[in-house]
Amino acid sequence: MKTEQRNTREPKRDKLKSMEKLLHSVGAILQKDGYKALKAQHIATHAKLDKKLIYNYFGSLGGLIDAYLKKNDFWKRTELLTEQAPLADLQADKVVEILKGEFTFLEHSPEMQHIILWELSEKNPLLQEILDEREHFGEQLFKLSDKYFKGSAVNFRAVNALLVSAIYYIILHSRYNTNTICGIDATSKKGREQLFKSIEQIIYWCYREAEQTRNQ
Amino acid sequence: MKTEQRNTREPKRDKLKSMEKLLHSVGAILQKDGYKALKAQHIATHAKLDKKLIYNYFGSLGGLIDAYLKKNDFWKRTELLTEQAPLADLQADKVVEILKGEFTFLEHSPEMQHIILWELSEKNPLLQEILDEREHFGEQLFKLSDKYFKGSAVNFRAVNALLVSAIYYIILHSRYNTNTICGIDATSKKGREQLFKSIEQIIYWCYREAEQTRNQ
DNA sequence: GTTACAAGTCAACGGCCGGTGACTTGTAAC
DNA sequence: GTTACAAGTCACCGGCCGTTGACTTGTAAC
The missing domain is CATH 1.10.10.60 (Homeodomain-like)
Known part of the structure; x- marks a missing residue:
């Protein structure tokens, strides 16, 4: 001025x-x-x-x-996924890819790890705001998957809430703790693959179950 | 002395x-x-x-x-489950019961919440030790379920690692953040039930898939 | 009661950290 | 060059907190 x-x-x-x-x-x-x-x-x-x-x-x-x-809104990163090639559909393999990407990105981003820990440690309106933005973006994605789960026995949002939360916790846990979680060593390549495979399985179960139960 | x-x-x-x-x-x-x-x-x-x-x-x-x-070894709590009536088997409904119990207990135990956050926040040999004990106890439980998953396409430990981690993160997240996770409001009764139902579904999918693929 | 020692009290030190007042110095307009 | 002001420097305050040394007081044995 x-x-x-x-x-x-x-x-x-x-x-x-x-x-x-x-x-x-x-x-x-x-x-x-x-x-x-x-x-x-x-x-x-x-x-x-x-x-x-x-x-x-x-x-x-x-x-x-x-x-x-x-x-620095760190959560806009995921939007790159859609910027490059706008998604019109959200099939199982794409969801698995996004979740795996989330894991790998977070694993290599100490900054994001610290921010997530921060968010768990105290009330902060700014962080809340940013989380809200992220939620809004996520909702855009879920809308693309709704057609697969509408009227089915699967709550796809809830399943993803579980998986995303699991990824967050496991990454944070592995920063300072060398011990396993339910016998899984998330820091090892083997443990990571076991987790990835289970994530993949759960997502595919969702789509399969939805197809069987849709519209009852 | x-x-x-x-x-x-x-x-x-x-x-x-x-x-x-x-x-x-x-x-x-x-x-x-x-x-x-x-x-x-x-x-x-x-x-x-x-x-x-x-x-x-x-x-x-x-x-x-x-x-x-x-x-005060807080993680011995779960052992009560087996002390009262020693488990010899671990079927799907029992696993679901344990996971739901974990969620509900944690939800009402600010002390445990703080300790879990602590564990994520810094390296502490004492906390590690306690976590190791907990892992050891968990392993006793998993042994009871092995017969259902041996030789199957399901890694039951990995799935439980995901679900337990998800429970931990969701509880911690809900302490200071009022916003949703993937559209799920974990603080509301409705959101909690959606999560519970999905946990239940995932566990049952595990047992079903294992039965179909066991010993190939 | 006297005594000896542990239990408990009190004031202070030193380091860390957010924040500030008063100072010096570079820069741009004239 | 001179000047005015913003940019940058420096020493310091005040509060918090872990830790300590020197003190007082209750208690139990004699």
Whole structure:
């Protein structure tokens, strides 16, 4: 609103660049050490800036973190699935692919892991908002599968709620705990494949059962 | 080892009673406010004792908490199922009953919720130990079901790993988040029943599939 | 009662962390 | 160059929390 002559030159003292550095550091720290490590001094040091700037630019530490969350909506990732090739149908193999993708992505995204843990650890309106968005997107997908389950004995949303929840818990559990879950070692290739196969089986059971019971 | 004349009299200054008060306060606070609220001053105030006693008796705050965890193995609860009437078999309806029981118990046990969250939040050898015990107990149960799934296309342990994990995540999620999971509101009676029915369905699918594919 | 020791009290230290006031310095307009 | 202001620096406050040392007090043995 004041100095709008950006892009023309590159000053050494650049407020917007500093803000971006801080925001970027939030992401980097979140990914490396989790939300518990989001301390003012830590973030500032990582950004090679003075922590005072956090308060100058974002009002408070919370303001900075909120700004980061608003700018980085991690749950839009899945939309790529539809952007590339818009889905018109949702058959069993596609659902299995999405669930497996969810697992693999989460497994390799410490940032997402930390955010999910965060979401389980305390009430946060911002996180809620983002979850709501995700739900809204998921609903678009489920609409595509409704025709298979309408009037059947299968509640496909409930089954997926179970499977998605299971994936979340298993990934989080495996971060700090080396022990098995019901004898399954989710960190090993073998355990992972056992879980994947069971997920696949459950989804196929759903479609089969639905076909048999649809419209009674 | 020194003053062993307990039980005879009831002194006002009673070390063992004070220790128990502190341990009990740990449990009470854990249940009410979660593991994050386990502060020395907080615990001492709740026990109506001086916080110095924590260090006199348990060496450190961590020592007190560890002592509490060691004395209270929360996961033995499930064993009641077998103590009352030792299981010799594990049919589908029994498995469903156990899983539903798990859900309902966890739903009403803030203490367990906090401990599960704790387990997801940081590495803790004590918690690991307790989880291992639980795994060992679970394995006893699975052995009873092996005859149904040996040589079949169903990995019953993997399916249960998914369902148990799902239950854990859903309960934790519902503590702070009011939004739905895949359109299911786990906090409502309706949502709970939808989840229960799907769990039941999945277990029955397992037994049915196993019967059809056993020994190929 | 006297005594010795454990049980319990109290005040304080030191570290961490969010936040701030007052200062210095780079930059752009003139 | 001078000047004005934003960008950035630095030392510090105040609160919280784990931990401790030095003290007081109840209790049991004699």
